[in-house]
Amino acid sequence: MARLTLDGVTKWFDDDGDRIVAVDDATIEIDDGEFLVLVGPSGCGKSTTLRMIAGLETVSRGAIRLDGAAIDDQPPTTRDIAMVFQSYALYPHMTVRENMRFGLEESTTLSDDEMDRRVEDAAEMMGIADLLDRKPSELSGGQQQRVALGRAIVRDPEVFLMDEPLSNLDAKLRSQMRTELQRLQEDLGVTTVYVTHDQTEAMTMGDRIAILDDGELQQVGTPLECYHEPANRFVAGFIGEPSMNFFEMERDGDTLVGEEFAYPLSAETAEAVADADRVTLGVRPEDVELVSDADADHDFATVVDVVEPMGNENNVYLAFEGNEADGEGVDEDRRTFVATVDGMRAVEADQPVVARIPEEAVHLFDADTGEALRNRTLDAAETTLPSV
Ligand code: ATP
Numbered sequence: 001m002a003r004l005t006l007d008g009v010t011k012w013f014d015d016d017g018d019r020i021v022a023v024d025d026a027t028i029e030i031d032d033g034e035f036l037v038l039v040g041p042s043g044c045g046k047s048t049t050l051r052m053i054a055g056l057e058t059v060s061r062g063a064i065r066l067d068g069a070a071i072d073d074q075p076p077t078t079r080d081i082a083m084v085f086q087s088y089a090l091y092p093h094m095t096v097r098e099n100m101r102f103g104l105e106e107s108t109t110l111s112d113d114e115m116d117r118r119v120e121d122a123a124e125m126m127g128i129a130d131l132l133d134r135k136p137s138e139l140s141g142g143q144q145q146r147v148a149l150g151r152a153i154v155r156d157p158e159v160f161l162m163d164e165p166l167s168n169l170d171a172k173l174r175s176q177m178r179t180e181l182q183r184l185q186e187d188l189g190v191t192t193v194y195v196t197h198d199q200t201e202a203m204t205m206g207d208r209i210a211i212l213d214d215g216e217l218q219q220v221g222t223p224l225e226c227y228h229e230p231a232n233r234f235v236a237g238f239i240g241e242p243s244m245n246f247f248e249m250e251r252d253g254d255t256l257v258g259e260e261f262a263y264p265l266s267a268e269t270a271e272a273v274a275d276a277d278r279v280t281l282g283v284r285p286e287d288v289e290l291v292s293d294a295d296a297d298h299d300f301a302t303v304v305d306v307v308e309p310m311g312n313e314n315n316v317y318l319a320f321e322g323n324e325a326d327g328e329g330v331d332e333d334r335r336t337f338v339a340t341v342d343g344m345r346a347v348e349a350d351q352p353v354v355a356r357i358p359e360e361a362v363h364l365f366d367a368d369t370g371e372a373l374r375n376r377t378l379d380a381a382e383t384t385l386p387s388v
Contacts (some may be wrong), residue, residue: 002080002158002191004030004053008062011048022048024215033080033189035182037206039196040197040238044212046195053086053193054083066158077107082152086164088144090136090151096123097132100151107155115154122153125184142173147355149181166201178205184338191249199239201246203227211235233370236282236363242315245288245337247281248367256281260320265299272374277366285315287361288339290347294354304351305336313343318355 011023023045030036038046051057053064055076063070070081082103088223090099093350100119104110110118123129126146136144145165154161166174180203185192194204202209205271211218211226211234219231223239230236236244249256249263254270256263256279265273273279275283301321308315317336339355341347364374 003032004159004193005065005068005069006030006049006053006062007065009049009052009059009064010061011045011052011057012060017314021215023052023212026210026212026217027062028210028217028220030191030193032191035185035194035205036180037194037196037202037209038212039199039202039209040212040218042197043214045215046197046212047163049212050083050163050195053159054081054161055079055306080158081161082155082157082159083161083163084148084152084165086167087137088148090144090147092136095133095135096128096139096147096150099136099147099155100132103151103155111256118154118156119150122150125153126150140179141168141170145169145177145245149184153184155323157190160190160194162192162194164196165194167196167198181205200241203239209239211238214313221294229375230363230372232372233280233282233365236365236372240284242285242338242340244282244284244363246338249279249281251277251279261300263357263362269359269362269364269374273364276368276373278371280365280367280370282363282365283337283357283361284376285338285340287319287358288318289356290316290339290341290345291354291356296356298359299354299356302353302355304347304349304353306349307347309343311343313340314345314347315340316347316353318353321352 006026006028009023009026010021015019026049026076028036036047040046040387048057052059055074058071064072091102093352094102097119100122100337101115104115104118119132120129123132126149128143128146128150131139131143136147139147145168148165166177169177178201194205206223208220208222209226210220213234219226219235226235226239230239233246237246247258249258251273254265254267258281291299302318303321304316306317316339318339319336347353360377362371363376365372
């Protein structure tokens, strides 16, 4: 059993008298066996959070608990926690077997036979049993990463901490290791905190994700909650690829008026934004529909700027009509927004199209605070899988 609690955890560094707050009052409850992904842009405080859990940094304020007991005062070696880094940090002069055994020798009193057994079991699990007598320099990057993971597994810890462990791998291997890691974590049932700046990793791997920006926790939720019900504009823009489209609008009664278009709201939606004068309208690329005729309030004449074929789908960059330079394509300085459409759909640059932004798909944020005032409505049928 290992429930990990971060309770108002804060970390500041003193930099020549200036205080740099790296993590500000983070509270997260991570369940036993849960896979929590900590995600955010560079410098948001992910690694510092992980290092505090590992005991490699002190906590300036707040507490970290394992099954309810504070561990802040324990040195890293006595915390039952194993960490895997981006740099594999293998000892170059030791064989794989010695690298995997080393941590056990340092931190346990297991018999030689038991250590050998654990190393061999972990090597089997990671598919590196035939590499045990090689040195790290004789291994590929992917194999080295498996050794680093194997070394964490042999310790049989209460908690795994992983800091961007896949970022040195090429895209294909990364995606394969992602699946392997998830399966492994599920089999072992070890509580895991996984740090990445890659929102795809966060979406695909985490039971829940915690999104940090500038040291502040923005939202903790399942990947789909964060995707469909973002707490604020930051989360909405960070999660999802291509990013959500945003338009700055002023509220004029029940209509939102922007530089390029006006968007009438139903009474119910207008009510949700009644207290805000300036509103950011957000819509995900897959929710923008391309239709043939403009016949509704939420249909807009646009022209295709660029088409990015992805194979299964096309990302179509659109500009509102009137933004073309002298009828010769889209003026480079004008902003575009993106619609994702089926890959088989033929769309070409400079083609006029009608973009439909359905009201049920629209997210609205307070333009001053970024707080979500209204998220897209989800049909129950969209969120539950049909039973087989
Ligand atoms: P990245 O993805 O780039 O590794 P991160 O989200 O892991 O970034 P941290 O390394 O946790 O971010 O850093 C958070 C903030 O704390 C940054 O502004 C960083 O400059 C600052 N910081 C980290 N360590 C120290 C230190 N020892 N002294 C001063 N400031 C530090």
